[in-house]
Amino acid sequence: MQIQQYIDDFLKIVEEEINDNTLVKDLKKIENQLNRIISQERKLVDLHLEDSIDEEVYAKKYKKLTKQKEELLDEKKTLELTIKDEDSIKERLKQFKKVLENREIIEEFNRTVFESIVDKVVVGRIDKGGTVHPYDLTFYFKTGIKDSQNSNDFKDKKKCQGQ
Numbered sequence: 832m833q834i835q836q837y838i839d840d841f842l843k844i845v846e847e848e849i850n851d852n853t854l855v856k857d858l859k860k861i862e863n864q865l866n867r868i869i870s871q872e873r874k875l876v877d878l879h880l881e882d883s884i885d886e887e888v889y890a891k892k893y894k895k896l897t898k899q900k901e902e903l904l905d906e907k908k909t910l911e912l913t914i915k916d917e918d919s920i921k922e923r924l925k926q927f928k929k930v931l932e933n934r935e936i937i938e939e940f941n942r943t944v945f946e947s948i949v950d951k952v953v954v955g956r957i958d959k960g961g962t963v964h965p966y967d968l969t970f971y972f973k974t975g976i977k978d979s980q981n982s983n984d985f986k987d988k989k990k991c992q993g994q
Contacts, residue, residue: 840974841948842928858910861903868900948972
């Protein structure tokens with residue numbers, strides 16, 4: 832398989848990941864639930880001020896609403912942090928996509944990008960004849976593609992000639 836196919840498959844995954852708004856939708860749901868609880872809390876306070884409900888019922892319902900609100904606020908905070916982290920990753924993936932599209936040389940390793948496209952790497956292999964090739968690398972990409980690199984292609988030519 833050609834390197835262009837790897838790039839195309841990776842860019843497709845990046846596009847799908849960048850356009851996923853699941854967390855934002857979840858955050859909006861939590862904000863709507865919070866607004867409902869705040870509204871219920873206000874109505875409850877109004878009923879209490881008008882002496883429409885007794886103190887015991889008010890305290891019990893207010894405590895329940897407060898607990899629900901605190902749980903939702905914690906959830907909201909966690910989601911906001913996750914979205915912030917995800918936005919950072921998305922930005923790095925966009926930069927990586929640009930590098931791939933422009934065929935720029937990558938100057939430093941980016942673990943996040945690597946882990947987003949590579950499922951696993953197998954070091955070494957044994958061929959059908961039983962010969963061990965300890966320096967061979969096989970990359971298994973998340974797209975389902977597998978790419979093996981032969982160690983002989985990477986040996987120092989000067990060292991090989993001296994032997």
